[in-house]
């Protein structure tokens with residue numbers, strides 16, 4: 031696998047791993063934010079439930095007062111009762127609407143219970159109205175007890191509704207748990223404080239002593255209230271560091287536990303001793319109920335604080351989510367940039383350098399070596415490659431020059447410098463090769479030696495340079511008339527030799543005659559544009575499997591000698607007394 035591909039695969043794998051980690055982190059934070067975002071609406075609904083519970087309890091105050099009111103008090107108390115009922119109805123309707131508009135709570139147990147409470151209110155209120163409208167003397171103790179019980183019976187349902195909604199808040203934001211417990215303790219305290227007041231109502235209405243059952247029930251409620259006081263103090267331990275909470279708790283102690291309880295103690299003692307209270311249920315409602323306000327004030331203070339906490343937690347969760355998203359995106363981009371940087375600055379240059387080195391090894395010296403943009407190890411490597419390429423180019427150039435020189439030397443060592451045809455040494459090399467081939471295949475081979483006639487006179491008459499020009503002209507003319515397979519060489523001075531492969535003596539003689547005639551018929555230009563005529567004498571020898579090249583040349587030389595002797599400008603054949611005389615002699 032190539033380095034480039036490997037790097038790309040590793041990059042993709044790392045990016046996927048990183049993305050998986052980032053997505054799981056963002057997902058966790060998103061869930062925590064979304065969960066937390068429920069805390070404020072859940073807290074609002076919880077508050078509505080507490081208010082409904084409070085209003086339901088508070089309604090018992092004027093209801094009890096109404097049942098014990100004298101004819102003169104009746105109208106005033108009836109007004110208060112009407113207001114209290116309106117407040118209870120409004121609180122329950124608001125809670126019901128909040129539950130109905132909540133996607134999850136719409137299906138909940140709480141909504142059913144609220145509906146049940148709303149339905150149960152009607153007969154309970156009717157029972158109270160019935161007693162209140164009766165003359166004082168006719169008010170039956172049993173009916174009064176039943177009417178008080180009818181209002182109290184709805185309370186456990188509302189407490190459970192509040193409890194369920196408090197769990198919603200706890201689920202949305204567990205950090206609010208401590209405050210929730212304090213609120214629930216305060217709400218329960220308010221409820222039991224109301225209930226203990228209600229227990230005195232039948233005795234006050236009937237102006238009688240408390241029954242033993244009533245004393246036991248009141249004692250039980252006293253115990254529960256004390257328990258809730260301790261619980262509230264414990265739950266408020268961290269809150270009392272803050273002055274507003276310390277003040278609110280102090281007010282509960284002073285107003286309810288001092289003033290309120292002093293009043294209750296008086297009623298209890300009188301109810302046990304004589305039943306001669308000197309008070310009506312209306313007085314109970316007027317004095318006792320306001321003492322409980324400090325408890326609901328404390329509850330509201332806690333609720334307000336919790337709402338602020340929930341909003342703060344929400345903002346914190348949202349900011350943290352945004353931070354995680356931002357860090358993830360930045361880290362992702364940084365990772366990408368890093369990978370691209372490593373790829374561009376390390377991997378790609380390395381791959382390129384490898385290709386360049388391979389190219390140089392294969393001899394591709396025209397490759398473009400890029401100019402690196404940064405000064406680093408890669409740029410040093412590119413520079414080294416350029417030096418290497420330059421040295422290879424120089425070496426190749428030297429090698430080419432040397433080869434050209436060798437070729438040139440070879441050519442010049444085989445060539446006659448004046449005429450450009452082969453020299454005597456090269457003729458022997460070729461001749462030996464041809465002789466070997468001819469002998470192996472039993473073929474004929476002819477040699478022709480020819481010599482320009484009276485050449486000394488040409489030199490003497492026209493000068494040495496003119497003689498050179500004649501030599502060049504003769505060599506050129508003869509070359510043009512020979513076959514491609516024939517080999518012409520300068521044998522020495524004004525003497526030339528021709529090797530004619532696969533030629534018999536007669537064929538060679540005919541070729542020689544053609545050459546002789548052509549030379550004799552032609553004119554050769556010497557210096558100054560002058561033209562002169564020359565002739566040449568030819569000696570021809572041929573053999574088929576004879577002793578060798580030297581022997582053949584010797585035969586031709588003898589024939590040439592004879593041609594000279596017999597008058598020149600003629601062709602003589604080896605082994606013959608008489609030759610073929612030229613047409614011009």
Ligand SMILES: Nc1nc2c(ncn2[C@@H]2O[C@H](COP(=O)(O)OP(=O)(O)OP(=O)(O)O)[C@@H](O)[C@H]2O)c(=O)[nH]1
Pocket residue numbers: 448481482483484485486487489493494495496497498501522523524594598
């Ligand atoms: N210009 C020139 N002359 C050469 C060259 N090589 C040999 N010669 C001359 O060629 C002449 C040969 O003369 P000879 O051997 O007497 O022969 P010839 O005058 O041709 O007489 P025959 O061969 O008998 O016809 C000499 O004068 C050499 O100096 C050369 O390369 N250039």
